Amino acid sequence: MEQKLEVKKKGEFEPKIIGFLCNWCAYAAADLAGVSRIQYPANIRIIRVMCSGRVDPAFILEAFKNGADGVLVAGCHPGDCHYINGNFKTFRRVTLLKRVLKELGIEPERLRLEWISASEGDKFATVIKEMVEEIKKLGPNPLKVGSKS
């Protein structure tokens, strides 16, 4: 597999993405991506949670407040949650939180919810690549920019 290594240009904005990955699926997928030596941008900081349903909306808000340019919440596919229905709650929480973020002036595209199963290491890498590109276009976290004044 031919993969091009991207050289970081000096002065270019490098987004910081916080990822909440569920232990049973998404984290395992990230692990598989690593073991398989799949190249993906190093912009993500991963936090392992037992279930995506553990992700309190307050965690996501804290991440943005502390300067995260993007937040990824990744869990098992619907119907496959290790705890049966945790990811259903995640979906509703993230959907509702996106509306709140929009009203607070933070682009809802900065928060991304993905279902990634343990065998989908390549999907994990693709998601990160896409997310980094999208957030580079959106620019830095607007909360950070405001504090310049």
Next chain:
Amino acid sequence: MAVLDINEKILDLVQIADIVFWPAVMDVKYRDIENMPDGYIDVCFFNGAIRTEKQEYMAKLLRQKSKTLVAYGTCSYLGGVPGLANLADKQEVFEKVYIQTLSTENPNKVLPRTRTRVPEGELELPDFYDTVKSLDQTVEVDYYVPGCPPATERTLYALEAIVKGELPPKDSVLAPLKSVCDECPRKKGEKKISRIYRLYERVPDPERCFLEQGIICMGPATRGGCGAKCIKANMPCTGCGGPCPGSLEQGAAMISALASILGVETEKEKYAEAEKLIDQIRDPIGTFYMYSLPSSIINRRVTKNVRK
């Protein structure tokens, strides 16, 4: 004024306490406060949020002159309903109020200024800040009495604790630790909401939990101690008691709680239905952050013009 809710007990209060400053009731001048020695006032109940220079000045002055400062009411505790102004900033508010409103005649687009020259001299107005703040974001606060307005029993509890010298450790909220659900008399069964109703859409059954009827009630995410008065009047809780102890913020707590019970779960969750259900929540900030926006994790909308 909510202090007067204690009715005839106010007479007991004035027997043991000398009220030295109460703008709504007594004609004491700010100069009299400035002339007091520091710490002269034993206890100060401060209500209202801070967004003008005068309010900030009074907060700092009363902090200086008081031994114990109590944030009385949800505005001073969390920012309160005026905190929703954090969805705008000074420029947006002024332009709307003084220029854009339909019935306003202001052809020269005159906006209030902090200083203006008139033939008699110079007039001053307090500055108007971009962001509404709670009292403890402005000065150090010793105790908090939640409520919009604080329930009679909360005011009495605070006054009695002060008089008897039985106050809990500093920084405490003078209210119970449990949510409103603990005091709510309604029948609680299985919570699974398939549709959200606004209050005008259905008359609530006075015996059943509001959430089970599809009416958003902030009870689960709100500190109790109010006797669930609104609920007993067949109105859902709007969250005026502030967050329960231990929660990171009230808005997120309710978003999480509501998302847990929204929708009927099937093996393959139907996203379109879940999204439609969530779209029925017309005003998330107004519903979940009605009283607590200034003291929430993200305390205002990001706008270009905010001066820190």
